[in-house]
Amino acid sequence: MVASGELSRVFASFDQDGDGKITATELQLCMKAAVGEDMSAEDVKALMASVDTDGDGLLDEEELVRLARDTESDQEEEEELMEAFRMYAMEGRGCITPLSLKLMLGKLGKHRDIAECQAMICRFDLDGDGVLNLDEFKTMMDQ
CATH class of the missing domain: 1.10.238.10 (EF-hand)
Structure with a gap:
């Protein structure tokens, strides 16, 4: 401060x-x-x-x-959001994939299959590339 x-x-x-x-x-x-x-x-x-x-x-x-x-x-708040994004984007691709989402949710005790993770991503995937970039993740977190 x-x-x-x-x-x-x-x-x-x-x-x-x-x-x-x-x-x-x-x-x-x-x-x-x-x-x-x-x-x-x-x-x-x-x-x-x-x-x-x-x-x-x-x-x-x-x-x-x-x-x-x-x-x-x-x-x-922006730094906390970036830290959370990096936790979910664990494959080193700079985005959240269905697999990285599945792995992170599993660590949190919320087991989902790949199809469920794809559906979750699809809801916020504004550019249709099948993954979440940082801006899409921010939109998801604002919901």
């Missing part, structure tokens, strides 16, 4: 005009510097709106802290 003193420094660096508020433009510029990729103005505004509790269209330091914590929580 990011320390509050560090977040204060981050806030000060984002708040380029020193008015105690971060505008969408300031956030967009700093995100590009921090992450190295452009965010659209619409994405930045949506991100800001998700934590803008006073509805002024700007972020104060408390709102930036909330955004950082939400982002950190999202990253932790």
Whole structure:
């Protein structure tokens, strides 16, 4: 977790005009510097709106802290999902096959035959290749 003193420094660096508020433009510029990729103005505004509790269209330091914590929580969830995916995709192919699903379910005490595993995969196999990639696995886990 990011320390509050560090977040204060981050806030000060984002708040380029020193008015105690971060505008969408300031956030967009700093995100590009921090992450190295452009965010659209619409994405930045949506991100800001998700934590803008006073509805002024700007972020104060408390709102930036909330955004950082939400982002950190999202990253932790993503890491847990990746770990689960790797457990199921044990054949080294970077995807979940009917066999790898059968083997993992067996380890969990839920024995299924290959046909049942194929049917389970088919339900979430959006591209029809007979296996689950990471995006399809995410969709399955959201159900």
